[in-house]
Amino acid sequence: MGTVQIKRLLTAYTPSVLLVLVLLAGWEAGVRYGRVPAFILPAPSAVWNAVIAQRELLFGLHLPATLEEILLGFALSVSCGTLLGTGMHLLPALAKAVYPLLIVSQTIPLIALSPVFIMWFGYTLGGKVAVVFLTAFFPVVVGTYDGLFKSGGQYRELLLTLGASRWQLLLKTQIPLALPAYFSGLKLSVVYCVIGATIGEWLGGSRGLGYYSRRMAGNLHSAELFAAVGLLSVLGILLFLCVSAAEIIILKKRGLRR
């Protein structure tokens, strides 16, 4: 079984891994022999060296700071988004009132609004978490609301004839049926959290990968900038994979995925 799985993974990911390797090699060669100045485009090897050289600062100070903002913002987004989505499902009037506002809230250019957030919540953790929340809660609300909205009209009738209350309907059929859409929302949200945290740190503060990358950009330390950006991207991928793993485990347990 193990070898079959490895084979499957190899056939699934070999093309993309090969492409990445070719691109990296091309990039390295282009920078080395094409005489591109290092502050315009650092070679991948230089970026890697920067990661190693700055590892204490990156992994000891800035990465934990960013991760803290992301996790707090994500937790807040998930709890508020789930509550609001469920509330909108249970109270159609609330949905009619709130849905347009939600969409408007997503059309506001976040970067333009963020300075106000910093003014309200300060340069501390609170301001950053607020920016993360504003970027990341929308997919959770929509995932919850749409998932519940689309789940099972016929099941609803059957449970009603069995004497189910509204709360029982939600608990026994609608929530389980809404889980796939809900997890799609969570996966989008966690990726947005990384973006939100970076924007929050760009605006000010003294810690975090966003703050670090901005400071390095100001000093033309491109290799360090790329190192921070690379770390942020890896962080986003890992968080996404965590949510995916939770999804697979829960949906399998509920028989919604085989």
Next chain:
Amino acid sequence: MLSVSNLSYSYTADQPPVFTELSMKIRRGEFISVAGASGCGKSTLFKIIAGLLEPSGGIVSLAGEPSPKAASRLGRVGYMPQQDLLLPWRTVEGNCLLPWELKQSGTKADAVQQIRSLLHSLGLSGTEAAYPHELSGGMRQRAALARTLSSGSELLLLDEPFGALDALTKRGLQQWLLELWSGLERTVLFITHDLEEALLLSDRIYMMHSGGGLEELAVRLPRPRSGEMIYQPQFIALRMELERRLHGNCAN
């Protein structure tokens, strides 16, 4: 047990009604079939009786008391829709436990024991822990029937429960349903397209005409009935009569 008088229903006010002036009376312990062409409103009638739809006019009375609101009948009638509607993330036993979970009457151990014996008599022993997607169509339908029965309602509305089954399985289940019905004092209202099935199972058959109106046919065949009965001259005569009356309708 159940009486329906002058019932009418239309989806919206400006559409022609699905049916009008529908009346029927069902006594406790009777087995009644409703037959009629597709689209004449049989399932709609069932949904109204179950309490899912509010009729445009007329009165439905359960156990002698008229219920002014359709919703007041919810939970008092066992309703089995055409699709099995088993919850895919629950085992067969978990699905059958659903009515108990919603009502919470009695202990869980009792409910489980009752469900096990029900599954046994439906030939579903050993599938308690199976998920619906692991079962054949016939087994799913039987599991759905077990769930309807485990709701404990006295009046059962079965909307073509055996419609998707092969002839052999169908025969076995009809026999089983007859035995259960005679042993348990349940009242059954049964939708079917299969006239043979209707005659074999029922005390009376209501033929439903599209646009409204019910015609009644009493099935005066001795009980207990068995599958061989369908070859007796008395049965064949009734069947011809039923077919003639239904076809007469379509011609109009």
